[in-house]
Amino acid sequence: MAFIIAIDGPAASGKGTIARALAGHFGFHHLDTGMLYRATGAKGGDPVAAARGLTPADLARDDLRSAEAGQAASRIAAIPEVRAALVDFQRRFAEQAPGAVLDGRDIGTVICPGAAVKLYVVASDEVRAARRAAELGADPDEMLAQLRERDLRDSQRAAAPLRPADDAVVLDTSALSIEDAVARAIALVERAR
Numbered sequence: 001m002a003f004i005i006a007i008d009g010p011a012a013s014g015k016g017t018i019a020r021a022l023a024g025h026f027g028f029h030h031l032d033t034g035m036l037y038r039a040t041g042a043k044g045g046d047p048v049a050a051a052r053g054l055t056p057a058d059l060a061r062d063d064l065r066s067a068e069a070g071q072a073a074s075r076i077a078a079i080p081e082v083r084a085a086l087v088d089f090q091r092r093f094a095e096q097a098p099g100a101v102l103d104g105r106d107i108g109t110v111i112c113p114g115a116a117v118k119l120y121v122v123a124s125d126e127v128r129a130a131r132r133a134a135e136l137g138a139d140p141d142e143m144l145a146q147l148r149e150r151d152l153r154d155s156q157r158a159a160a161p162l163r164p165a166d167d168a169v170v171l172d173t174s175a176l177s178i179e180d181a182v183a184r185a186i187a188l189v190e191r192a193r
């Protein structure tokens with residue numbers, strides 16, 4: 001049976017950074033599930049048809065990491081039929097041997113509720129905005145407003161809202177370097193293996 005690590009949390013909290021590092025450390029597969037929603041939103045047209053017809057080329061677009069793509073993703077991610085269209089792919093990905101790390105918003109709660117390890121990665125709003133602004137070369141205040149708007153939409157939607165699973169371990173990266181955050185995550189996984 002595959003060893004599944006589920007990582008959820010609000011925007012720019014460091015989920016992807018930790019997920020990639022864990023996958024590299026343990027030799028596991030990694031899926032950034034936010035890219036599925038970003039690619040769906042970026043396709044335009046009917047979002048349900050877009051999600052059902054996602055192709056590798058859609059996921060390889062070079063404009064998916066932008067703030068605009070994040071906002072578009074968050075809007076279409078509230079549509080239950082869009083989410084339903086992406087479930088099977090994510091669950092199949094998670095079952096790959098020897099293990100998989102998936103990061104997103106509903107991995108521990110909906111996609112992989114039986115995951116061996118569940119992390120809920122958080123950081124203060126200001127720290128997240130500063131990190132994302134530095135990454136995108138954007139204004140931190142504008143970033144702060146955008147992240148808060150996205151988090152609110154993601155946590156208030158009826159379908160698979162952003163929230164920690166009851167059995168998730170919360171990891172606050174506000175005051176942690178990337179190296180320290182990754183070291184803590186590795187220690188948590190080691191404990192569960």
Ligand SMILES: Nc1ncnc2c1ncn2[C@@H]1O[C@H](COP(=O)(O)OP(=O)(O)OP(=O)(O)O)[C@@H](O)[C@H]1O
Binds near residue numbers: 012013017132
């Ligand atoms: N502990 C940390 N210290 C400093 N910078 C960090 C830390 N963790 C992540 N970062 C940086 O913050 C930014 C956001 O991190 P990351 O992309 O991992 O967040 P995320 O939660 O996956 O975001 P999203 O929700 O948009 O997918 C990146 O530029 C990353 O390099």
Ligand SMILES: Nc1ccn([C@@H]2O[C@H](COP(=O)(O)O)[C@@H](O)[C@H]2O)c(=O)n1
Binds near residue numbers: 035077103105106154
């Ligand atoms: N499992 C997931 C992953 C993402 N979303 C939505 O996509 C948006 C973009 O995600 P990023 O991780 O790339 O920032 C995000 O704001 C969510 O609306 C989701 O619903 N479920």
